[in-house]
Amino acid sequence: VPELPDVEGFRRVLAEHAAGRRVTSVVVHDAGVLRGTSPRALSDALRGRRLEKPGRHGKWLVAPADGPVLMLHFGMTGALTWHRPGDPADRFDRIDFHFDTGELRFADMRKLQGVRLAADDHEVAEVLADLGPDALEVGEQAFADLLARRRGRLKSVLTDQSVLAGLGNLLADEVTWQGRLNPFRPAAELSDAERRRLFVALRRTLRDSVRAGRVPTTGGWLTGVRDEPGAGCPRCGTPLVRRRLSGRGTVWCPHCQPERVSPGR
């Protein structure tokens, strides 16, 4: 599932191969990924336009095109890849953006989200209006304030895009494990020291994940072992525990991430 690091990877693909180049044509194979636009409108708006430096907010990739702005959301299964002309197509390719040097392909099996076209920056701001600050950009004080104001459990708060934009299921479990905090604790109950620890874990986890283009699965990360039956905590060896929370599998270490915290911890 694409989370912040994956989308940052797609942003880099676009920046490296397509930024500064003109769109020569847009081929929509499946209009089911279009949101609020049509194949004709998308093509008319982008053809002949030069893509500029792309940005990202949470899980949204925002690609200005010298006027209109292309906005991509990858849902559960989306991806953006660069191909040379004539590279074999994939059955889940939904839109090809052609340039004279090659093409960007937006693929998405499940089509839960997709592609929007904003007329200008004002419309971009409207689409992003309900999102909290980007998880990679948020400062320590703002992060602490966000947690303190929320009633929910820690993991639910971390994955709520209106609180903090960019974290999904894997990253939220990884960050709480790295920060040694139980994902079911009420977010507002964390001490100052715990909030600080969580913030440090968030920064480190995101930076390493962005560098890897995904949440790393090697080198002692929870993500590397979470799907193994009977897996132990990479830090202490205690068997990991799993439970459903809001329909998603949550994994944690009962030793490193106790549900009840003794005073003075």
Ligand SMILES: [Zn+2]
């Ligand atoms: Zn542990």
